[in-house]
Amino acid sequence: MSERENILGRIREALQTRAPFPGSHGETVAPVSAGSPASHAREWLPSVGASIEEQFDLFARNAADLKADFQLFASREELKTGLLKLRDAEKWTRVASHGGTLTDFACQALGLPAMLTDRGYDVQEMEKCDAGISECDALIAQTGGVAVTSRSAGGRALSVLPPHHVVLARREQLVADLPAAFELLRQKYAPDYPSMISFITGPSRTGDIERILVLGAHGPKKLTIMVF
Amino acid sequence: MSTSVSEFKTRAAEKTGDLRLRQFIRTALRGYETARDRRKGAFQSWESARQAAAETKWEAVNHLDTHLESLVARLEARGTKVHWASTGEQAREIIAQILRDKKARSIIKSKAMTSEEIHLNHALEKEGFTVVESDLGEFIVQLRHEAPYHIVFPSMHLTRDEIRDLFQKELGDAPSNTPEDLTMVARRVMRQKYIAADVGFTGANFAIAETGMISITENEGNARLTAALPKTMVTLLGIEKVLPRFADLALFLPMLATAGAGQPMTCYNTMYSGPRQAGECDGPEEWHVVLLDNRRTELLADAEQRDALHCIRCGACLNVCPIFRNVGGHTYGTTYSGPVGSVITPHLRGLQEWKHLSNASSLCGACTEACPVKIDLHHHLLQNRRNASAAEPAFFERLAYQIFGILANEPKFWWLAKKLGWLTQPLHGAVKGSAIDPAKAWTKTRDLPPMPMETFKDWWRNRK
Numbered sequence: 001m002s003e004r005e006n007i008l009g010r011i012r013e014a015l016q017t018r019a020p021f022p023g024s025h026g027e028t029v030a031p032v033s034a035g036s037p038a039s040h041a042r043e044w045l046p047s048v049g050a051s052i053e054e055q056f057d058l059f060a061r062n063a064a065d066l067k068a069d070f071q072l073f074a075s076r077e078e079l080k081t082g083l084l085k086l087r088d089a090e091k092w093t094r095v096a097s098h099g100g101t102l103t104d105f106a107c108q109a110l111g112l113p114a115m116l117t118d119r120g121y122d123v124q125e126m127e128k129c130d131a132g133i134s135e136c137d138a139l140i141a142q143t144g145g146v147a148v149t150s151r152s153a154g155g156r157a158l159s160v161l162p163p164h165h166v167v168l169a170r171r172e173q174l175v176a177d178l179p180a181a182f183e184l185l186r187q188k189y190a191p192d193y194p195s196m197i198s199f200i201t202g203p204s205r206t207g208d209i210e211r212i213l214v215l216g217a218h219g220p221k222k223l224t225i226m227v228f
Numbered sequence: 229m230s231t232s233v234s235e236f237k238t239r240a241a242e243k244t245g246d247l248r249l250r251q252f253i254r255t256a257l258r259g260y261e262t263a264r265d266r267r268k269g270a271f272q273s274w275e276s277a278r279q280a281a282a283e284t285k286w287e288a289v290n291h292l293d294t295h296l297e298s299l300v301a302r303l304e305a306r307g308t309k310v311h312w313a314s315t316g317e318q319a320r321e322i323i324a325q326i327l328r329d330k331k332a333r334s335i336i337k338s339k340a341m342t343s344e345e346i347h348l349n350h351a352l353e354k355e356g357f358t359v360v361e362s363d364l365g366e367f368i369v370q371l372r373h374e375a376p377y378h379i380v381f382p383s384m385h386l387t388r389d390e391i392r393d394l395f396q397k398e399l400g401d402a403p404s405n406t407p408e409d410l411t412m413v414a415r416r417v418m419r420q421k422y423i424a425a426d427v428g429f430t431g432a433n434f435a436i437a438e439t440g441m442i443s444i445t446e447n448e449g450n451a452r453l454t455a456a457l458p459k460t461m462v463t464l465l466g467i468e469k470v471l472p473r474f475a476d477l478a479l480f481l482p483m484l485a486t487a488g489a490g491q492p493m494t495c496y497n498t499m500y501s502g503p504r505q506a507g508e509c510d511g512p513e514e515w516h517v518v519l520l521d522n523r524r525t526e527l528l529a530d531a532e533q534r535d536a537l538h539c540i541r542c543g544a545c546l547n548v549c550p551i552f553r554n555v556g557g558h559t560y561g562t563t564y565s566g567p568v569g570s571v572i573t574p575h576l577r578g579l580q581e582w583k584h585l586s587n588a589s590s591l592c593g594a595c596t597e598a599c600p601v602k603i604d605l606h607h608h609l610l611q612n613r614r615n616a617s618a619a620e621p622a623f624f625e626r627l628a629y630q631i632f633g634i635l636a637n638e639p640k641f642w643w644l645a646k647k648l649g650w651l652t653q654p655l656h657g658a659v660k661g662s663a664i665d666p667a668k669a670w671t672k673t674r675d676l677p678p679m680p681m682e683t684f685k686d687w688w689r690n691r692k
Contacts, residue, residue, distance in 0.1 A: 002312070003312040003313060003314050003318065004312040006312075006314055007312050007314060007467065007519070007521045007525065008293050008296070008297070010521070010525035010528075010529075011292050011293045011296070011467075011525055011528060012293050013529070014525055014526075014528040014529035015290060015291075015292065015293065015528070017529070017531040018290075018531060019286070019289075019290055019531040019532075019534040019535065020531070020532075020535075021283075021286060022279065022282035022283055022285075022286050022535065022602050023279060023282065023602060039475065040276075040280065041277070041280070041475075041478050041479040043272060043273070043276070044271055044272050044273040044274070044276045044277040044280065044479075045271060045272065045277070045478075045479070045482060046270040046271055046272065046482075046492070047272050062492070065492075066495075098509075117509045117510065118509055119509065120509055120510075121509065121510070123423050123457060124423065127419065127423065143482070143492055143493045144492075145493060150505075150508050150510075150511060151507070151508065154509070155456075155508060155509040155510040155511065156452070156455065156456035156510050156511045157453070157456040157457060157510055159452075160449045160452040160453055160456065160496075161453065161456075161457075177478075178477075178478035178479075178481065178482065179475065179478040181478070182474060182475045182477065182478045183475070185474075186474060186475070190439070191439075193439060193441070193499075193501050194501075194505070194508070195306070195500060195501055195502040195503065195504060195505045195508060195511055196455070196456075196498060196499070196500055196501075196511065197441075197498065197499040197501075198452065198496055198497070198498040198499075199481065199493065199496070199497040199498070200495065200496060201492070201493040201494065201495055201496075201497070202495050203495070204447070204448055204449040204495055204496075205447050205448070205495055206364045206365075206411055206447060206448050207381070207447075207489075208363070208364040208365035208368065208381065208382070208383050208384075208411075209364070209368075209383070209386075209388055209391055209407035209410055209411065210256070210387065210388055210407060211256045211259055211260070211381070211384065212407040214407050214408050214411040216411075216412075216415065217364055217411055217414075217415065217447065217448035217449060217450070218362065218415060218418060218448045218449040218450040218452075218453055219448065219449020219450075219452060219453070219495070219496070220449070
């Protein structure tokens with residue numbers, strides 16, 4: 001018999017006895033919600049405001065808490081100015097990015113040599129880039145983070161290898177909470193999900209030395225989220 | 229007495245005597261508590277979220293066979309190679325064989341308690357592979373040839389000075405003792421190792437049956453890089469990690485971060501559903517997922533304690549446990565320490581050899597209250613005690629309780645015992661705390677209050 005059959009056999013035998021339902025203490029209790037418990041997650045997770053303005057406020061507060069730099073612009077032109085300011089302040093000479101409406105616009109605006117990941121790339125070369133510029137699938141007000149995938153954001157490494165990750169997004173990409181973000185991903189991709197989906201919530205960090213926060217443990221030291 | 233008991237006692241005595249370490253750990257955990265309470269407070273209902281998480285895990289674990297089959301079918305459909313391992317030895321052999329086939333030399337690892345459980349690094353190093361831990365805390369304890377102190381914070385017992393000295397000695401590079409500088413040393417060292425590694429190895433926090441994904445929770449980005457750069461990726465997954473639905477993560481990811489580290493979400497929560505797919509520009513060409521039983525099915529067979537398989541390894545029960553705080557993680561001598569370690573280790577490694585861990589508890593219940601998936605931890609500690617003594621009764625303990633039963637059931641005997649106790653107690657002073665003291669375990673570090681001549685009953689009767 002294969003190990004697969006052995007393990008499944010042991011599981012089936014073990015499950016012949018029923019385990020008590022959580023919190024029942026021998027009595028019959030109704031589940032907190034019928035069907036999938038997590039489908040009611042929205043009622044329990046941290047609250048988000050009802051209006052878009054409140055949700056952008058919340059996103060900004062959460063991003064600041066995470067030490068991410070969130071910049072909201074009124075127009076594409078303003079976004080361009082913001083990008084140029086960032087380029088000059090950080091003295092970028094080379095960036096990595098991928099093909100996309102917003103990223104193409106940004107690369108053109110920056111006027112710097114840009115390494116695109118779309119058709120494969122050299123890792124050492126990406127490592128030398130000053131910033132990785134990508135799009136995203138959603139901005140999540142509840143957490144102040146973004147969701148990216150290997151399909152929408154230039155692969156797996158672009159958002160973690162360069163020392164600065166710049167995320168470009170449109171206002172309408174904001175979703176209220178995590179359940180909404182998962183629903184959006186399901187509608188956009190199921191059943192053919194990208195091989196990697198990542199929720200990025202702030203720049204890379206560690207507290208492994210005396211529990212003191214240090215940014216840029218392995219991933220980017222800086223995360224800038226630019227939205228117009 | 230088994231070696232694990234005597235080692236536990238020796239180490240516990242040593243660590244509880246180290247006041248500097250205890251103070252250091254207490255300070256670290258106080259910071260955690262403040263942050264965790266703030267994040268729990270932000271939930272509209274943390275308690276309902278806990279109940280829902282417990283119910284979701286209950287559903288997953290009590291239909292484990294169907295969920296595993298669904299997970300595996302979906303993983304395989306997208307080109308992932310799935311392996312099944314009943315024992316740690318089988319898992320080690322499967323992984324070593326993958327490395328041999330790939331003619332790999334160097335392996336970059338992100339944090340995985342399952343690999344600690346099966347002592348993977350040791351086995352691979354013996355075969356000549358170079359294994360590098362990329363999580364900063366794991367990297368530090370690896371350089372010290374030590375086990376992780378805590379399942380979430382592996383190096384929390386070390387001061388910045390100790391880490392600076394370690395880096396100076398092992399890496400020849402430590403500009404100062406600031407956490408910032410030391411982290412940057414590790415970042416520099418690790419960057420080239422990612423790029424050079426042949427194989428990336430990861431653990432997993434969750435596996436999604438519905439969509440065939442594994443989910444990895446981390447802060448540093450090391451798992452992201454491990455799963456992005458090497459040509460081959462290997463993931464070791466405990467079979468109990470499944471969740472039924474993709475959307476369940478909307479609840480579990482923030483709960484894990486809150487309970488585990490007092491964060492609203494950890495920095496990177498990443499779901500992988502296959503190796504590099506057509507049209508994607510990077511990622512591993514091959515992905516192997518190794519499913520590990522290693523006696524989890526024995527725990528599953530114990531319906532009373534089956535909920536211990538709900539554990540999401542957040543470490544919350546360790547952080548609040550008065551025993552863990554004082555004896556420390558290494559004292560347990562187990563991969564999983566603290567209350568949950570004390571509950572599951574007897575199932576995974578033998579009840580009689582590890583039953584003492586269930587006695588190393590004040591049964592205060594802080595662990596049960598802290599658990600985000602509502603594992604009934606402190607009752608399970610009691611059940612382990614009961615099961616251990618039912619299987620192998622302790623002769624003197626039974627004798628003592630039988631004698632007590634006779635005395636307590638007969639008023640004349642009880643009266644006599646009290647009087648004898650009062651008369652002989654002054655003589656106890658001569659042997660107090662010494663090897664021949666029958667109450668040594670208690671009196672070594674404590675006083676026994678003097679027995680009064682007049683009992684409460686006597687006083688009540690004579691009060692006028």
